[in-house]
Amino acid sequence: MRKLTLSILLVLILPITFGFKQDFTEPVQLDWETYFKGNADARSPFFALTAMTWKYSYESTIYRNRVVIKLKNEISIDKDRSWVKWDKIKDPNISASLLHHEQGHVDIQYILLSEAERVLKNRNYSVKNYKAQISQLANEISNYFDTMQRNYDEETEHGSNHKMQARWDKIISDKMDESRAATLANDSR
Secondary structure, rough: OOEEEEEEEEEEEOOOOOOOOOOOOOOOOOOOOHOOOOOOOOOOOOOEEEEEEEEEEEEEEOOOEEEEEEEEEEEEEEEEEEEEOEEEHHHHHHHHHHHHHHHHHHHHHHHHHHHHHHHHHHOOOOOOHHHHHHHHHHHHHHHHHHHHHHHHHHHHHHOHHHHHHHHHHHHHHHHHHHHHHHHHHHOOO
């Protein structure tokens, strides 16, 4: 029996993003005062930026030609690198709308966390190249959700297109429900 611990750190910095609970029950609800402590970038066209880190690590055990992994999977928000342009969101409606948009980013990252947990744990890996398989799978998950985050911002015009924001709210809600259902189904096995 052999154990291996591998840690991977992926840093995502997206204009306007997220925060999290490790228990996978619900994503953290953002607020400006708690999550946006950094100095705003005056050159940025965005009103806010949230710096986010996804980390996963695992211990692997090989027993009778089977790889079993114990996964640690977490997302955290870097409050000191996340910022908001306070002078741009003085109007309560603009502030609420932007924070709602930001919550969409949080929810997308919650889906990433849930899906990574489910997908990485529930695969059969080859004893000979499981490290590469896990790394490739984690990269695919990360790339998928990076693309989803970009599409969310582009299609909602960073939250300013209210019709598209409502469409994305539904998409995100449906994906969160799907992810919860899939996680529950796997947990009951």
